[in-house]
Amino acid sequence: MIYCINPWCQQRQNPNHVERCQACGNSLFINERYWIVRPLRELHQQDNSEVFEVDDRGTSKVLKVLKQDGPKWVEMLRREATVLSALKHPGIPRIEPDGYFTITLSLGYGSKILHCLVIEKIEGQNLWQWLQQNKPISQKQALVWLQQLVEILALVHENNLYHRDIKPSNIMLKPDGQLVLIDFGAVKYATKTYLISIDKGFEGTKVVSSGYTPPEQIQGKAVKQSDFFALGRTFVNLLTGYPPSVLSEDSTTGQLIWRDSAPQVSKPLADFIDSLMALSPNHRPENTRVILQRLEKISRQTDELMQAIELSIHSSLSQLPQPLKFFAEQILKNKLQRLAKQSRIPKIALYGRSGAGKSSLINAILGRCVTKIGLAKATTQITEIYDYERNGWKLRFVDSRGVGDSRDHAAFQQAINDIVQNKVDILLFVIPADERAYVTSDIDFLTELKSAHKRRHGVELPVILVLNKIDRIQPTSEWNPPYNLFDSQTPDAKLKTARLQAKETNIRDCVMARITEYKTLSSIYVYVCTLWDEYDDKRYNIEELALRIYKCIPDEAGKQGFGGATAAITLKKAVARDYTFVAACLAFLTGWFPFGDPKGVLSIQSRLVSMIAQIATNADQSNEAEKLLRQLGVKQADRKSPLSTTFAIGEAAIRYFIEQDSTMEQAQQAFVQEKERREPEFQEALKGGTNKIVSKLREIDQELYEHYGLPRMYEDDKDDV
Numbered sequence: 001m002i003y004c005i006n007p008w009c010q011q012r013q014n015p016n017h018v019e020r021c022q023a024c025g026n027s028l029f030i031n032e033r034y035w036i037v038r039p040l041r042e043l044h045q046q047d048n049s050e051v052f053e054v055d056d057r058g059t060s061k062v063l064k065v066l067k068q069d070g071p072k073w074v075e076m077l078r079r080e081a082t083v084l085s086a087l088k089h090p091g092i093p094r095i096e097p098d099g100y101f102t103i104t105l106s107l108g109y110g111s112k113i114l115h116c117l118v119i120e121k122i123e124g125q126n127l128w129q130w131l132q133q134n135k136p137i138s139q140k141q142a143l144v145w146l147q148q149l150v151e152i153l154a155l156v157h158e159n160n161l162y163h164r165d166i167k168p169s170n171i172m173l174k175p176d177g178q179l180v181l182i183d184f185g186a187v188k189y190a191t192k193t194y195l196i197s198i199d200k201g202f203e204g205t206k207v208v209s210s211g212y213t214p215p216e217q218i219q220g221k222a223v224k225q226s227d228f229f230a231l232g233r234t235f236v237n238l239l240t241g242y243p244p245s246v247l248s249e250d251s252t253t254g255q256l257i258w259r260d261s262a263p264q265v266s267k268p269l270a271d272f273i274d275s276l277m278a279l280s281p282n283h284r285p286e287n288t289r290v291i292l293q294r295l296e297k298i299s300r301q302t303d304e305l306m307q308a309i310e311l312s313i314h315s316s317l318s319q320l321p322q323p324l325k326f327f328a329e330q331i332l333k334n335k336l337q338r339l340a341k342q343s344r345i346p347k348i349a350l351y352g353r354s355g356a357g358k359s360s361l362i363n364a365i366l367g368r369c370v371t372k373i374g375l376a377k378a379t380t381q382i383t384e385i386y387d388y389e390r391n392g393w394k395l396r397f398v399d400s401r402g403v404g405d406s407r408d409h410a411a412f413q414q415a416i417n418d419i420v421q422n423k424v425d426i427l428l429f430v431i432p433a434d435e436r437a438y439v440t441s442d443i444d445f446l447t448e449l450k451s452a453h454k455r456r457h458g459v460e461l462p463v464i465l466v467l468n469k470i471d472r473i474q475p476t477s478e479w480n481p482p483y484n485l486f487d488s489q490t491p492d493a494k495l496k497t498a499r500l501q502a503k504e505t506n507i508r509d510c511v512m513a514r515i516t517e518y519k520t521l522s523s524i525y526v527y528v529c530t531l532w533d534e535y536d537d538k539r540y541n542i543e544e545l546a547l548r549i550y551k552c553i554p555d556e557a558g559k560q561g562f563g564g565a566t567a568a569i570t571l572k573k574a575v576a577r578d579y580t581f582v583a584a585c586l587a588f589l590t591g592w593f594p595f596g597d598p599k600g601v602l603s604i605q606s607r608l609v610s611m612i613a614q615i616a617t618n619a620d621q622s623n624e625a626e627k628l629l630r631q632l633g634v635k636q637a638d639r640k641s642p643l644s645t646t647f648a649i650g651e652a653a654i655r656y657f658i659e660q661d662s663t664m665e666q667a668q669q670a671f672v673q674e675k676e677r678r679e680p681e682f683q684e685a686l687k688g689g690t691n692k693i694v695s696k697l698r699e700i701d702q703e704l705y706e707h708y709g710l711p712r713m714y715e716d717d718k719d720d721v
Contacts, residue, residue: 003052005103099119163227214281260344428466572658606626652668
């Protein structure tokens, strides 16, 4: 089939062998050269242009046709033809000298002139289409694509031109990886771009793309820095997966709030993108040369120490014995990022009706009273977002405010939409352990929520069933934790009174009932007590809950943010010991004879202490870290015992920074004890060769998994070495 170019034709499709449209009689062989093969988007009568794929003597090209011949529209199409003829770049579509032309249509009431432009057809997808099928891009990919687009803009701006409509749908990705910037006429091409009539006092035509256009361009006063604003908004979309129009803005500064949705982005790159999107053009980069210089600097600003270590290990892999070679590859693949990652504010959704204990749960997790208890109204149906801070670390809670007990479908759906839009890391479903009145509505709500989250983000939403208020289970007057609910043969069972045993049995029955009722929604559950005030502290199992949350958070940046914000000492120790394990492995590989690097070993150990200190306080503790190493007598790398020394340094840092009220003397004692414990183990392993060393390290890796639930370096049970 071929198409009729007449936008008013009642029969657009025609048989291939027909040279004139059977409905309106106009020629189907455009300009005696082009056959119209198909429309490249749906034809809408309200649009001001149509875009077709055409056959130019065997070559596919793109034909843009104006349906309106107003002076401004024609001027923009002619300018596009002129620009594309002048600019020569692989990232800009080509046009032939005779690419712009007009044709005359015969209409029943007279004739009509159509203005046409034939452009090179770019194979591939535009970035909006690409993003619908792929996850948000990485920082590495962002830097590559930014470089390409800024180089294209450099050529455009050098010719005293502004693109004025940069957005994902106007950027094509070719199969070879080259980006191509399209739509240089700023004519309507995507559904959210439109033209606004010129107001008195403004010069030029306004081009507006929702979410991407800067304020000055909306006023009809575009400058070259307007392209930088749109470029920044484009990369927010690519890095978060969200169009800028759905993201919130800071009520004070007007800046887009997007960083939490892009945990893979380093602070230098995020700062740079924010500078592109500054509200005033004067606060954006001056020109493309400045942007390219900053991009080069950001590319170099990745952690130089970790980069050097990674390169060193990579270059030495061929020289390592096979077991160590495999072990080093696993570290580089799975663990190195833990010593070089960025932190971000983790987002936790809360579900629970009034009285479920959500406020007291937040207080228990943070280890201090940050919310007032018991103020939520049963009728409240508004999803609210709260930020809470502890020692400089923040947690963000998205509270759906108990929609499960409502019959209001609109509130039900609104809560789901709000939680999904905020792209939370995890959902804590909080119910009193002895409550079962709303199981059906709870399951309906959570089933739809998980389904909507999966559709929007492509991953399952982790759900933890938090069974709260186990203290109020009968007999309420008894409270004597710990409770071993699933092991009735505990050694102290005979020492418990009948009332205490009854309490434990009733807690077990309630917990098992809730687990059974909600088993289709989550296999992860924790039973807790969050009762805590100035007179009494009955908190129970909060450390276990913190560990479960930490394990479920999907990325390292979010894990670090949660580990710092929580008050759970057990979790902080777990994170610190995970750091210690990674640092010990790297120190061993970095110091491996004969190509060892003593300075690298000491740098890793110093970095380890700084990171453990940061988990405790989120402050720059570099001076304290150096002080601790000096007090421990670690002035240079111990190449004979890098493993035991690094493990000992980690334990000393845990004692000094994380455990409360610890002294330097206690830290020194922990260092000595851990060194004396570990050294014989590793020396014995060294006698057995690299296989024994790797086996010992894998044993420690497994211990961390079993004791704290931390991810293992090896997720399978195959004996690869």
